[in-house]
Amino acid sequence: MNLFTTKRRRGATVLGGAILGLGLVASLATPALACDTKVKADSKCGTDGGWTASFKVANDFNPDATVSSVKVDGVEAQGGVGEIVVGTTAKANYGNWLTGTLDEKASTDTVKLTVELTWERKGKHGRTTVVTDSSDATANKPETECTTTPTTAPTTTPTTAPTTAPTTAPTTEPTTVPTTATPTTEPSTPDVPLPTPSESTEPVLPDEIFAVDCDSMTIGLDNTKGEIEYKLHFTPSSGAAKDLDIKAGEKKSVTFDAEEGFTVKLSIVAVFKGVTSEPETATIPYETPADCGGEGGGGSLPVTGAAAGGIAGGAAVLLAVGAGLFFMARRRKVRFTA
Incomplete structure (x- = not known):
């Protein structure tokens, strides 16, 4: 019996099994580790004293991905946000950026967008591997107050409208309406005598x-x-x-x-x-x-x-x-x- 040959065969078997196991682990772990969703946020002042939150979403993995969930402050957005809609394709390796905006009131300080992407990859033996990954980004209200629209509107509208309307309407209407027919005719109607009831015959009394x-x-x-x-x-x-x-x-x-x-x-x-x-x-x-005072009484x-x-x-x-x-x-x- 050749012990040297037997030992070499055993060592090769152990080494081969280890390499195969590590390869299987690597093949299963790679999609979960490599797939990544990128979400970016920005903000700017709006036109009504509020502000606008801007978001961008991209896929940094090789296969194309599909948007599978869009949430705003933790609540599912049914209509999505701009181009960021459930079912939209995010192309591989930053092939396209999906963009969307949200208009916020001045009383809102932050808004968070959470996006989930889903990848499907087929293996050598026809098996499909599905991997999901979600990421979020928060847009903050601009540090400077968004007061562009409120400062301009009060200076223009009140200065023109009040100066013209009071000078024209009150001078014409009061002079014509009181002198026409309405006040002079209505008071004369009570002077017309009302008709009085009359009956030519009266019922016979009993x-x-x-x-x-x-x-x-x-x-x-x-x-x-x-x-x-x-x-x-x-x-x-x-x-x-x-x-x-x-x-x-x-x-x-x-x-x-x-x-x-x-x-x-x-x-x-x-x-x-x-x-x-x-x-x-x-x-x-x-x-x-x-x-009735007679002696007979009654009758x-x-x-x-x-x-x-x-x-x-x-x-x-x-x-x-x-x-x-x-x-x-x-x-x-x-x-x-x-």
């Missing part, structure tokens, strides 16, 4: 129904020829209250048991052509007829003398209330138009 005897009192309306609907509510001093609804063409009355001191409070509402009046009230006292006796005056007074109250309600309803229906 006849009263009012009668008393020695132990009762009857109250009602004969509205057979009338045109107004009357709603009567009776509240007697003793006994239950009663209601009468007397429409046009009807005759109704109600009778109460009565004695000396008995009274009936009557409330009347008139309804005429869809208009309902406010209620009117009257209190009608019972007066015992003079002929119906002729009403004469002083009793007739009481009856007439109650009837007059009833009819006056009904007439007043009618005229009130008629006035509420009238509308004045100019």
Whole structure:
């Protein structure tokens, strides 16, 4: 057995394995170490007192790269910044610089742009290696205040406009407008008399129904020829209250048991052509007829003398209330138009 030959073969095997392993590590590590994204930033004053941030992005690796992410102050910019847009190609070895600008307000001090590039490289055996790298740059607000536009605008505009406008417009308009038709015609319109309502015919009022005897009192309306609907509510001093609804063409009355001191409070509402009046009230006292002093007592006796005056007074109250309600309803229906 040749030991020298065996030792040489073992050493060659170990050396070859080491070289192969180092080559594999180098082939895998090289894309990650060599790929680099370059981002530069600059700034200058704007035209409105603010400032403008300028950015440049390039690829310093050999294969072309694609922009895969654009963020402004850590937030993904959907529309990108100028030419720096997701999907744009950054050519290899600084083949092109992608540029973009951002307009900032005077209150903003800094703005940071972060850009990620992606490389794809195919190996000898058809395997595709994808490598990404991101870098950022911050643009700072210019040290000098950007006051170019504010210093010029106030000196030009206010000096010309105020001097011309007040001298022309106020001198012409006030002299013509007050002397024309507007103030002189409108005050004369209230002097024109308004038309007054008139009615050639008036509805027929009902006849009263009012009668008393020695132990009762009857109250009602004969509205057979009338045109107004009357709603009567009776509240007697003793006994239950009663209601009468007397429409046009009807005759109704109600009778109460009565004695000396008995009274009936009557409330009347008139309804005429869809208009309902406010209620009117009257209190009608019972007066015992003079002929009720006979021994027979009770029954119906002729009403004469002083009793007739009481009856007439109650009837007059009833009819006056009904007439007043009618005229009130008629006035509420009238509308004045100019």
